[in-house]
Amino acid sequence: MKIYTPKDFPLPFETAVTIGSFDGIHLGHKNLFRETFALSKELGVTPLLVSFDPHPRTVLFPEANFKLLTTFEEKLDLFFRLNIENIAIIPFSVSVAQLTPDLFVEEYLVDNFKAKGIVIGFNFRFGRKREGDPEFLKRLGERFGFVVKMVNPVTVDHTTVSSTLIRQTIEKGDIEKTNLFLGHRYFLIGKVIKGQGIGKKLGFPTANIEIPKNKLLPPSGVYAVWVYYQNQRFKGAMNIGFKPTFEQKELSVEVHLLGFNQELYGKQLKVEFVKKIRPERKFGSIEELKTQISKDCELIETILND
Structure with a gap:
């Protein structure tokens, strides 16, 4: 497993990227990883998982006392177990949060990661004030030369799996349901x-x-x-x-x-x-x-x- 940080940017190879905080690394996240790997094979590029550290909420809302499902160390443990080979870490800060969606895509996804494909979830939002959405990303793809693949949510018992849902089951002490939604x-x-x-x-x-x-x-x-x-x-x-x-x-x-x-x-x-x-x-x-x-x-x- 190779972990890339800003000192390694720009990366020396083209990629298919999925990007997110991936708190908990649940069934929905794992589906994104599988689709990213499939798209990378299709495009003949390297699959790359891009995450943030620290978690954006801890930077943007420090007073909220936000609790993590996975610490950075625990996240790396899971990535290793899932055979994720290439990970890029973006140090999250207020200045990163203030990047407009088009600047974020150009600076990180295009210039730093040489993305030829991007895999996103159905509720993906990015850039300043979460102004960027899947349709905007597709338009940027036409401009910068990458394809966008949107993945449907994963459901268990007719319930959409999310970090928020898993946080609720943990707070109730329902460990068995938590583990079902996580897939581990x-x-x-x-x-x-x-x-x-x-x-x-x-x-x-x-x-x-x-x-x-x-x-x-x-x-x-x-x-x-x-x-x-x-x-x-x-x-x-x-x-x-x-x-x-x-x-x-x-x-x-x-x-x-x-x-x-x-x-x-x-x-x-x-x-x-x-x-x-x-x-x-x-x-x-x-x-x-x-x-x-x-x-x-x-x-x-x-x-x-x-």
């Missing part, structure tokens, strides 16, 4: 940090994971997860919340790896969500909590064995 399991990548050691005292040691503040997390509760560490996969019980039994004030994200007892401080873990098994609640005693955790682990074992 929702996941996070983070470094293990020092915790309070409560899990270890209870007999269920946990890895506390440091999560970027702008990462969208499911609601507080216990989740069945797969945990990836050093190219190995482990069953896991993840707790997101405030540990009400211990009256903790800060949100913690921690995972207990079933049948695993190695030191993980400072290590990086990838955690894939499979199912929410219960909300977080306060227990009357430590023994009651330990009994429940034991039941949680048994249930998670069953879920992940299916």
Whole structure:
């Protein structure tokens, strides 16, 4: 996988391009990638995926506290798994946002990326104040010599898949529907940090994971997860919340790896969500909590064995 940044522009080859933020990289995005690859073969050029970093909303509306489905690191992980070979990153800024649609196309798609084909979604908008639309892009294609292919939306159960829809299912804790719309399991990548050691005292040691503040997390509760560490996969019980039994004030994200007892401080873990098994609640005693955790682990074992 080759990642191109402004120091590499203009690229030394002609391309078929798809462009977007691709937050979540869901079924609709994956369809765009497939169509871009097909168009590149048809035109005899290199397929190129163009994305922005940071996400445009975080630049244009910093006060909105916008949460990402995929951090930049997670996005690259998915691109690699999808065998995307060529990626160009446009550093997003207010000045980029102020480019008129025709200037954006000329500067980036024509001059920098030498686009001979552009694949877009049905709701594609671009340029200053999102003034550019598919029809305008087609007219620019006639002027600059590239073809435009518009791809229909992907629907699941008569519902159009979108990042907004997926964000809503995550916020509800509906992990199974989230994963259906994504076409892969929702996941996070983070470094293990020092915790309070409560899990270890209870007999269920946990890895506390440091999560970027702008990462969208499911609601507080216990989740069945797969945990990836050093190219190995482990069953896991993840707790997101405030540990009400211990009256903790800060949100913690921690995972207990079933049948695993190695030191993980400072290590990086990838955690894939499979199912929410219960909300977080306060227990009357430590023994009651330990009994429940034991039941949680048994249930998670069953879920992940299916």
